[in-house]
Amino acid sequence: MNHRKLTAGEVAGTYHITAPVTEAELLGIAQAFARRKLARGRKLTQPALVFEYLQVLFQGYEHEVFSALFLDTQHRLIHFEDLFRGTIDSASVYPREVVKKALAYNSAAVILVHNHPGGDPEPSDADRRITQRLKEALGLVEIRVIDHIVVGSEGCVSFAERGYL
Incomplete structure (x- = not known):
């Protein structure tokens, strides 16, 4: 991200663009801000904001990413970590690897996230099955799955809001 093209605005959280920027640069700037909002120590209490940040981070991917x-x-x-990268319509997810990462970070809970590059965030049967497997595997080591969010260009779907967990 080219910070030289941005200056802070008079109101906190606002910026002025001081030089022409490309679409790619704008997306990069937006993704850097979204990553900053999903930084270590942030309390994730507003699902709608988390959905916005995740949509920014996952847009442009032409393949599935499971994080x-x-x-x-x-x-x-x-x-926050991307764990598996897949193809245009699927990603192989290995519960053992997710459990290892969760233990390595000494996590008490996880929010699973993956994208649907086609745009429709509606969870598939496979999405529901892997969520259940991950919930069981992580539950064995007392780590809660508090949500699984599917990100698409048309929005986000929360398993917790849908009652799937």
Whole structure:
């Protein structure tokens, strides 16, 4: 991201663009801000804002990416990480690897996230099955799955809001 093309505005959280920027640069700027909002120590209490940040981060991917937000006991973010990369319509997800990462970060809870490059965030049967497998595997080591969010260009779907967890 080219910070030389931005200056802080008079109101906190606003910026002025001081030189022409490309679409790619704008997307990069937006993604950098979204990553900053999903930084270590942030308490994730507003799902709508988390959805916005995730949509910005996942837009432009032409393949599925499966990620996790690793949280402490107060639901503050410890780490956000892309775990698996797939094809245009699927990603192989290995519960053992997710459990290893969650334990390595000493997580108390996780929010699972993946995108649907086609745009429709409606969870598939496979999405529901892997969520159940991950919930069972993580539950064995007392790590809660508090949500699984599917991100599409048309919006986000929360398993927790849908009652799938």
